[in-house]
Amino acid sequence: MILRSARETMRPATTLTGMSTSRRRMLLAAAVLSGIIGLAACSAAPGSSPAPTSSGPPAWVAGDVTPPEGRVIGTGMVLDAAGDVELCLGAVAESYPPQCSGVPVDGWTWDGIDGNDTSGDATWGMYAAYGTYDGHRYTITDPPIMLALYDSVAPVDPANGVEGTTSAADLARVQDELSTTLGTDALSVWTERGYVWVQVVWDDGSLQDAVDDAYGDDVVLVTSALREID
Structure with a gap:
């Protein structure tokens, strides 16, 4: 049996320096590809969301909206200030009497309607009002219902x-x-x-x-x- 010396049997660890150029390129390409895949996986993690895009403010004109074809219902304060009636669908100022900038209402009457308050020339109350909407004005079509009694869907x-x-x-x-x-x-x-x-x-x-x-x-x-x- 021929015994080899330790120097002959031990081989140095392979390094990038000792590799051929083609093999080094293959290993580097694999490392880069692995990093790209890892980043893609992180960006697609559950619960993540890309930032909202923005091409500028939305182009929209309320006056150009096609109004609903049939009856609609609106709920909120009906405010009658000296005969000018509005359906308050947004914020209402906590003054007395209250104030709002609502949708002008046609065909409103207080006859036979409960649940209202009056101060000076203003009368108001909370109602569910049935009507039609032409994009600018609201026309009452049915008797309103006090909001406290209205069973909304x-x-x-x-x-x-x-x-x-x-x-x-x-x-x-x-x-x-x-x-x-x-x-x-x-x-x-x-x-x-x-x-x-x-x-x-x-x-x-x-x-x-x-x-x-x-x-x-x-x-x-x-x-x-x-x-x-x-």
Whole structure:
């Protein structure tokens, strides 16, 4: 038997320096590819969401909205100030008498209607009012119901029970931009459940399309204060 010396039997560990150029390139390419795959996996992790895109404020004009075809119902304060009647669908000033900037109402009468208060030349009360809406004015079609006696139907959840994934910082940015852009055309703009919510008097779908185009899907949800019943 021939015994080899330790120097002859031990081989040095292979290093990149000792490798051929082609093998070094293969190992480096594999390492780069592994890093790219890892980054992609992180970016697609559950619960993550890309930042909302923005091509500028949504292009939308409330006066161009197609009004509902049939009857609708609106709930809120009906305020009659010296014969000028409004349906207050947004904020109401806590003054006495109260004040609001609502939808002008035609065909309203206080005859036979309970649940109202009067101060000076102002009369008001909380009601569910049936009527038609032409995009500017609300015309009463049926006797109103005191809001305390009205059995409302739960509105459809536009989020379908799914929580939004947009970051709080991005939601705040979009909320501020929409509040400025829509102004008084928006009854309310707020953040909740991972979305920016916008309520307007009536949206025929054009505002929802506009905010989707501006910020991407599932960032802003639009609701209408008036609800179709026909």
